[in-house]
Amino acid sequence: MKEPISASKQGASKRLIRLFNASLIAGVLLLLCPPLHANEQQQLLDVQQQLKQQQQQLKKRKNDISKAQEQLRQYELALADSSQQLRKLNNQLSHSKIEQQYIQQQEKALEEKLAQQQQALKAQINSAYRLGNSDYMKMLLNQQNAADLERMLSYYQYLAKARSKALEQVSFQQLELSKVQSQLAEVQKHLEGLVAQQKQKLDQLQSQQNQRKQQLAKLNKLQNTEQSRLEQLQINEQHLQQVISDQIEQQQQLALKQNLDKTPLTGLAKAKGKLPWPLKGRVLHSYNSKNQGQTRWQGIVIDSHPGTNVKAVASGNVVFADWLRGYGLVVAIDHGEQYLSFYGYNQSLNAEIGERVSAGQTVAYAGNTGGQTTNALFFQIRHKGQTQDPRKWLK
16 A cells, blocks of 8 residues: 655655765765875865765754654643543533532422421321310310210321321431431532542643643754755655554455454445545645655645544444644544544544444544644544545545
8 A cells, every 4th residue: 555655755865965976976086096196185185074074964853853753742742641631520510510410409399398297297297286275185085975975086087197107208308318318418529529639630631731732843943954854754654554564454454353242344335425534624735735845745634623522434443543743633534445533643642453433423523633732633544555535525
């Protein structure tokens, strides 16, 4: 699936080749040419020394850029982890607040029911009090009519049972209310802890963002020329090609074996022009538009807000989910029939290698990793190793 080296890629190393050739020619001249005057020999030696110094400087700058890229990777991975943890905390907060509202509603309903039962008990006690002068002993002493006596006894028994039942209900409701209030206190305490964790995580996130900003400034300073930026773009593309050859192709076979029990993947050919967009936003860079020097964009870049859900355009197996130089946190999905979709520059990932995802499933959250200065999504479609214009595939 490796792409042939383009003219723009060949041009990236012209400067180094020129330096090498000049050094080689100077050396050959020293060996083959007739003896030179001392000052001419010194000039040739000076040229060789300058060429050697430039080569060393070029090598050092490339090493410094590689180290800066590695440091940027570490900062962005730490940021991604913090963002994911903060997202989970926010979800827990939302669920806890919903639980709190539900318990508060229960508490209110129990309080209302308890008030009603207390009112009923009060009425029962008042009835018993009003009938207090005609108690059972008085009726026996007064030798009232047996039928009246039986009726009065039944009424007294009814009142006694009603009072007993009312007392039981009040006692039960008070116990339930006490339980609910205890649950509410626990939820409120948990909420307070989550809020404290959220604040701590936000502070940590801010610190990590500042570290990344400083590292990005350092990296940009090292890449302060168009030639240097062009070289780095070509290196990034080579890294992507290497990942496709060394990792993604192997993972495609493993993912197929892991998902044998699932619906076979049939590619994207039938969905051309019908695929949903991975997220909504303005296209900042179109496919094949000019990038740096003679290089061109091999995908599209879509403007987005930080943390926006990035959704799979079709079902497939996740064959890559990691940080990639120049592209940041990337998810690659195999759709079958040698179709791949790539989602880059993400703030954090929501998919794992080997996982089967469905169309519309959130696989990442948009960001600006990979050393980007704006929040956006890099989206690419490949077929048989060749990049495609994504807009011809999307709705």
